Amino acid sequence: MSSTSLSPSPTTSAPERPDTPCVAVCSTTFDDVCRGCGRTVDEVAQWVFMDEAQREVVWQRILAQGYPRRNY
Structure with missing residues (x-):
């Protein structure tokens, strides 16, 4: 019997x-x-050219500012 853990690694x-x-x-x-x-x-236009580190900087900033904003 195998013991498979369901907790995250x-x-x-x-x-x-x-x-x-x-x-x-x-x-x-207006801005x-x-x-x-x-x-x-500029970030939208350059997104596909950014490396993972550059994208992570953007993600951290926008999450701290309450983005992305989705209307449910």
Whole structure:
């Protein structure tokens, strides 16, 4: 009989995130920050070219600011 643990492994740190913070509520009215995801226009445009470390910096900032904002 095998003993399979259902608890997360010690190497599991952060919950999985989507590939992008985009929530399909794109609006940058009156400034350069999207009201849906919290990224700047430059960050949105450069997202696919960013490495994981650069994306993580953006993720940390937008999460601290209460983004991404989804309307349920």
